[in-house]
Amino acid sequence: ILKSLLTECDRMIWISGYRLILTCDLNNDIYEAILRGADLKAVICPSWSEAFKMVYGSNEKVIDNYLKVFSVINKARKETGKNGNQIEVVFVDKPIFSDTYRVDQSLITGPYMHNRDPEFRRLMAKDFFSYNIVRESDLYKIVKAEYETLYSEAKWRLNWDKFEVIYNEIENGDKRESEKRDALISSCEEIVAMDAAV
Numbered sequence: 001i002l003k004s005l006l007t008e009c010d011r012m013i014w015i016s017g018y019r020l021i022l023t024c025d026l027n028n029d030i031y032e033a034i035l036r037g038a039d040l041k042a043v044i045c046p047s048w049s050e051a052f053k054m055v056y057g058s059n060e061k062v063i064d065n066y067l068k069v070f071s072v073i074n075k076a077r078k079e080t081g082k083n084g085n086q087i088e089v090v091f092v093d094k095p096i097f098s099d100t101y102r103v104d105q106s107l108i109t110g111p112y113m114h115n116r117d118p119e120f121r122r123l124m125a126k127d128f129f130s131y132n133i134v135r136e137s138d139l140y141k142i143v144k145a146e147y148e149t150l151y152s153e154a155k156w157r158l159n160w161d162k163f164e165v166i167y168n169e170i171e172n173g174d175k176r177e178s179e180k181r182d183a184l185i186s187s188c189e190e191i192v193a194m195d196a197a198v
Contacts (some may be wrong), residue, residue: 003027005103014102014147015042018052022063022099026182027072034076034087038104042073042089046180049093071167074160077118089156091188100147104191105135107143154191162187 002022006013006029013033015023034040047050067123070089077087085164100109133140166183175183 001108002101002103003029003198006030006033006068009038009103010036011104014040014100014101014107015040015177016044016098016100016147016150018045018047018096019042019062021062022070023069024065027069030069030074034073034082036079037080039082039086040073040088041091041151042069042146043096043154044089044091044092045094045096046156048185048186049091049155051093051095055095062179063177063184066184067167067170067180069160072161074163074167075166077160084157084160087160089158090151090191091156091158092150092154094153095148096150098146099144100143102144104145107140109133110145113116115168132168137149156188157191159187159189160188 003026006026010033013030015030017023030040044066045055045061047053047056047064052060073087073089076082096107101109102108133143163184166187170180170183
């Protein structure tokens with residue numbers, strides 16, 4: 001659903017999640033949508049937050065996913081000349097109960113579930129059922145308000161200039177997960193109060 005919607009997207013993309021595995025698979029589609037004019041807002045519960053550790057523990061290796069997604073978004077941001085208000089990644093330290101994506105007017109969401117597959121591994125977002133909500137129903141308003149609440153309560157914001165520096169350092173070096181994580185954290189700035197609406 002997301003892939004097909006992104007091929008026509010030219011106004012707005014919302015992303016939320018923990019590990020960005022599914023989002024990595026959509027990197028090229030997101031890049032193309034930004035080039036066509038779409039703005040982007042991402043709300044991530046990052047691996048260094050207490051909320052992430054409560055859900056996944058401390059040993060998930062996800063920083064490479066973050067770096068891949070953010071670098072593609074940054075590349076499109078630079079090519080289009082969009083500013084930090086038009087292309088923004090923020091981080092929350094609270095559990096996200098559903099992965100939510102917005103592609104123009106469509107909201108795609110599904111619950112975060114603790115189920116495991118037959119091999120006792122966590123299910124991925126792509127394995128869950130999803131809702132594609134298009135019309136302005138009560139459910140649409142609830143899901144939209146949930147995303148906006150998470151966005152407004154974000155603790156950190158990715159600074160694109162700092163990110164570009166650390167990304168180049170990581171790409172040119174051989175760093176461990178913890179070093180990549182610390183570098184990524186250093187490219188974030190604390191948000192005192194959100195000054196812009198979603």
